[in-house]
Amino acid sequence: MKLSKRIEGVEYSAIRKLTPYVDRAKKDGKKLYELNIGAPDIDVPDIYYDTFQKIKKGPLPYAYAQGISELREATANYYKKRNINFDADDIYITNGASEAILFTFQVIADEGDAVLTTDPFYTNYMTVFEQLGVELNVFKTDPDKGFALPEEKEIEKHITDKTVAILLSNPTNPTGALYSEGEIIRIVNLAKKYDLFIIADEVYREFVYDGNNYKSFGEVGGIEENLILIDSISKRFGACGARIGSVASKNKAFNDGINKLCNCRLAAPTIEQMAAAKLYEIDKSYFEEVNKEYQKRRDVIYEELISIPGVKVKKPKGAFYVMPKLPVDDTEKFAIWMIENFDIDGETLVFAPAKGFFKNKEEGKQMIRLAFILNTDALKKSMKILKEGIKAYVSENE
Ligand SMILES: Cc1ncc(COP(=O)(O)O)c(C=O)c1O
Missing domain, CATH: 3.40.640.10 (Type I PLP-dependent aspartate aminotransferase-like (Major domain))
Incomplete structure (x- = not known):
């Protein structure tokens, strides 16, 4: 039996590639801040x-x-x-x-x-x-x-x-x-x-x-x-x-x-x-409330990101994503390393390596996509993990 050429030409996304690593880390009892997927935590009305x-x-x-x-x-x-x-x-x-x-x-x-x-x-x-x-x-x-x-x-x-x-x-x-x-x-x-x-x-x-x-x-x-x-x-x-x-x-x-x-x-x-x-x-007022919450989250994640040495980022104006450039060689390798080898008190961060969002994968190699879909406390903790993670990864790879 054979499969279609059509399906052979379809690739898994860079986000999906992390799933086995995430599942394993969870099984091992790690807590993960999953900022890799844009699924909001806001209650449905x-x-x-x-x-x-x-x-x-x-x-x-x-x-x-x-x-x-x-x-x-x-x-x-x-x-x-x-x-x-x-x-x-x-x-x-x-x-x-x-x-x-x-x-x-x-x-x-x-x-x-x-x-x-x-x-x-x-x-x-x-x-x-x-x-x-x-x-x-x-x-x-x-x-x-x-x-x-x-x-x-x-x-x-x-x-x-x-x-x-x-x-x-x-x-x-x-x-x-x-x-x-x-x-x-x-x-x-x-x-x-x-x-x-x-x-x-x-x-x-x-x-x-x-x-x-x-x-x-x-x-x-x-x-x-x-x-x-x-x-x-x-x-x-x-x-x-x-x-x-x-x-x-x-x-x-x-x-x-x-x-x-x-x-x-x-x-x-x-x-x-x-x-x-x-x-x-x-009513429109629902969106105003939700927007206020996301804007707060956007501000928190942006302020935390610009405080990390070597990170380059502009403040996003809409949706709930931000795409910073990190001082690492390959963010897919870094993402896997973070899930497998890094934690602070048993907690780590999952983000989407950005190369899957670019036509030429090389161009997104140093960038990541973060979805600010968790509350501000969780975002602060996860950005602290990112900051320490970058420090440890860079010194390990020097
Ligand atoms: C830009 C964009 N379009 C479409 C979709 C798909 O949304 P839906 O859940 O309605 O299929 C997404 C989901 O992340 C998206 O980000």
Whole structure:
């Protein structure tokens, strides 16, 4: 028996590679601060769980393939409040943003086509492209400039006759960059000029700090045919396990393609969709509270990081990630060494080596991605572990 060439071409992410080491350390009784995965520790609002308590027992039918109308209506209302113009009919509910992303590229890209995105980028985009035989093209975002987008001319250089779309996560996983209206417009101009899709992955839309404005691609006029908007409740409501996301577009041909894929996988989970509809009705004040907490965490982790000798980092403006450069040769080796050989009172730290987020793995070799998804005390402890760990690792390897 043989497996497909398609699956042979798919690599495990650098994050996943650490799992066996983590499992072993846990078995050995080590306590790990796991800042390697972006799964928030914030409670899902009660209103979500209330739905489950009210469910009448009996058969549990498939939901409508496009998604239940209550959830699509609630999503459209949430968008309207943010000047994002989508109607319930433009929205398709998926099993998390992950399925929305996979479906999107199944619909818009053939084998050999290319998609342009930032470098570094969210590592699972690569997995999707590897499955579909789509080429990943990148333009660099500079760590010294907080991973801001380069000028339009620089981005344009990477567009070829194979390019079908520009893909952006904003605010960004893995860097915490937040793109300004001016940066968004660069992408809009290029998409219009070259007739490209814009895939706007806005799952971190509500995580914006320092009172900065957020400009969604959905607020920009004149790109109705180009825009594909990805959304999810995973991060926004700390509900990663619900597996509810969506894809929205005004492009009828694209929506017809998505509809075929939704029909062929039958449905997203019924009760989770009912519960998610309630989340989309939540008042803005919920996000203000959650943002305050994440901003506090961002400030703590940033202040701790800049106090570590040899660490270079800019303050992230959104999402809950930060990507510092460390004074070590290879952060994957360092990550494993930390899990296996280092602890303070039985506690150590797990982070994501950044090379998996770069097209050219060499470029991310000295960087790591940290997710500030634990409380401030845990973050302070984990940064102390990082500081001492770097000191010990550097002196051991000198
Ligand atoms: C940028 C980005 N897009 C999409 C996803 C996938 O989210 P979901 O849990 O909705 O599948 C993630 C998860 O980490 C993400 O960081």
